[in-house]
């Protein structure tokens with residue numbers, strides 16, 4: 158189930174799909190929903206497995222459905238709808254043990270005898286059940302190693318912060334939420350920054366987030382040059398655990414099993430910064446981190462010789478009283494507050510920049526997980542595609558009362574939300590004092 162609720166937890170809309178979610182669903186401005194879900198028979202199983210993406214209308218009718226679950230790829234966790242209508246998808250990418258050893262991997266110890274790397278696929282939806290893959294990025298093209306001098310990707314790890322050491326960390330195991338698996342990086346979140354034309358992703362097992370260039374062609378993304386950055390598909394930035402690129406030790410590790418990384422929109426407080434949920438922060442507490450990336454005016458991320466990428470720490474942290482080992486996330490809101498989801502307790506709460514909890518909700522029931530919740534402003538939906546409403550019921554709660562009048566007054570004085578169709582009670586295309594007067598009559602004659 159996917160719910161759209163208001164601040165009072167009145168349900169505005171419900172979407173149903175027969176398969177459970179892989180991560181959060183994304184409401185579109187045309188009132189449709191893009192929903193990543195778990196297919197029945199994934200080709201590789203670990204936590205967060207998905208495999209399907211369904212695009213549904215307001216009434217849960219499936220408009221488009223696409224499966225990324227085959228011999229080569231298995232979608233998992235997050236997706237990212239793009240402004241042009243395409244969708245970025247995180248996928249595990251199958252490599253055999255032989256392929257991994259040929260790249261310099263030294264040990265693989267899982268019953269599948271495989272190493273599932275990671276890829277990002279950009280889907281252009283076609284018709285009701287097809288897609289063109291219009292852009293691809295493969296982690297496999299951006300690896301280095303210092304174990305086998307005879308291979309072309311041999312290098313000194315600390316001299317290649319733009320690459321991933323193929324020998325860092327374990328590959329798979331016999332344990333897991335499903336069965337034996339061959340997961341390595343365990344990416345779990347993806348977001349897109351249209352201003353920079355860059356992508357940010359998060360790796361649970363590395364304790365790192367990465368930024369890569371999206372301005373490349375697929376061929377350039379496989380290379381180490383070209384694109385806006387001039388670096389092809391190499392890492393432009395990484396943060397959280399400099400041990401992975403041999404420029405730090407355990408005391409420099411800042412992230413542990415983090416999820417939900419995303420850019421704060423430019424016009425919000427903290428605009429351009431990254432915000433994320435650091436699941437295993439310290440003392441069995443999770444934390445939300447906001448970090449300022451060391452981006453210079455030419456679009457490069459500053460890195461001093463022999464140093465790790467900054468910043469030294471978050472510019473803002475919220476912690477205490479909540480922990481989830483799985484999923485979870487945080488989104489900055491336009492007023493500077495932050496909406497946090499503690500996934501394992503289906504707990505959502507909003508804190509001010511001073512850490513005061515101003516809204517708090519736990520979805521009732523046992524063993525219910527909510528991967529992440531996101532808040533949308535009341536003017537988010539396009540006016541022409543606005544969903545069904547009762548004129549005057551501005552907050553969609555089925556009654557017309559003082560709360561609706563309050564919203565309408567805010568719209569009149571342009572302090573809260575942009576005018577919405579249910580607030581234009583007399584239907585003349587604007588929200589004015591005339592609408593408020595009619596609304597007051599409706600509310601008190603009810």
Ligand SMILES: [Ca+2]
Pocket residue numbers: 235236237238346347348
């Ligand atoms: Ca996303």
Ligand SMILES: [Ca+2]
Pocket residue numbers: 479480481499501502
């Ligand atoms: Ca918890």
Ligand SMILES: [Ca+2]
Pocket residue numbers: 549550551552553554555556557558560561
């Ligand atoms: Ca109402």
Ligand SMILES: [Ca+2]
Pocket residue numbers: 580581582583584585586587588589591592
């Ligand atoms: Ca009006």
